[in-house]
Amino acid sequence: MRYINKAESPLFFEECKQSLSDLNRWETFSENQPLSRCKQQLHRHLLDEQSGLCVYCEREVTTSSSHIEHVYPKSTYPDKTFDYQNLVTSCNGESCSIVTNDIYKPEDIQSCGHRKSDLLDEQLFVSPLAHVDIGNYFSYNKTSCAIMPSGKSPSKASYTIDLLNLGNTRLNNERSNARVALIQATTSFLSQERKNKIQFLLSKDRPFISFLRYNFSPFLAE
Numbered sequence: 001m002r003y004i005n006k007a008e009s010p011l012f013f014e015e016c017k018q019s020l021s022d023l024n025r026w027e028t029f030s031e032n033q034p035l036s037r038c039k040q041q042l043h044r045h046l047l048d049e050q051s052g053l054c055v056y057c058e059r060e061v062t063t064s065s066s067h068i069e070h071v072y073p074k075s076t077y078p079d080k081t082f083d084y085q086n087l088v089t090s091c092n093g094e095s096c097s098i099v100t101n102d103i104y105k106p107e108d109i110q111s112c113g114h115r116k117s118d119l120l121d122e123q124l125f126v127s128p129l130a131h132v133d134i135g136n137y138f139s140y141n142k143t144s145c146a147i148m149p150s151g152k153s154p155s156k157a158s159y160t161i162d163l164l165n166l167g168n169t170r171l172n173n174e175r176s177n178a179r180v181a182l183i184q185a186t187t188s189f190l191s192q193e194r195k196n197k198i199q200f201l202l203s204k205d206r207p208f209i210s211f212l213r214y215n216f217s218p219f220l221a222e
Helices: 011-017 026-030 033-049 112-116 154-164 169-186 191-202 209-215
Strands: 066-070 087-091 138-140 147-149
Touching: 011 033, 026 033, 033 066, 033 087, 066 112, 087 112, 112 154, 138 209, 147 154, 169 191, 169 209, 191 209
Parallel strands: none
Antiparallel strands: 066 087, 138 147
């Protein structure tokens, strides 16, 4: 995961909220057409804020393969239901791509917001909205591409990984594919040119960027 530096709530969203009769009921957002359009606009806005990546696993998503996610569940934190600072975009886990039980076990399909649901221990969860140094909580196995706790608060990192199911086989394979794609995109360059190209590619947000920056960290060192 990476830290999401939230901007101020957009004006269109604040104006929409004034039309809501109950700021504790998310369902009211979809009960009439004008507000439904506002919700769709909010979804696109949040996705742009995250560079088109899932807030948790960092896979590339669209509005059709993601949903508006409440980091702090609205059932437990009703006062945060329409708080822009609590709203992000999460992938839909099991429905993000074409997967079947013939390829993955059921436990290797669901992840991220749908997996988290309303479960959250605020004392243990490493929030992408609250921890600027969130990358220091996690490391990766360079062979399996699995996400693991680092030396910083391993109990919190383990809880977060398990809660979101970030270490499942499907995501490990997708991280591996992202690494292969980056290698293939730079393999034709000579040594220094290749380093410069990798540095350029990793200076931008791209799918599984945290894993890629960890994996190619020697190329990022000056």
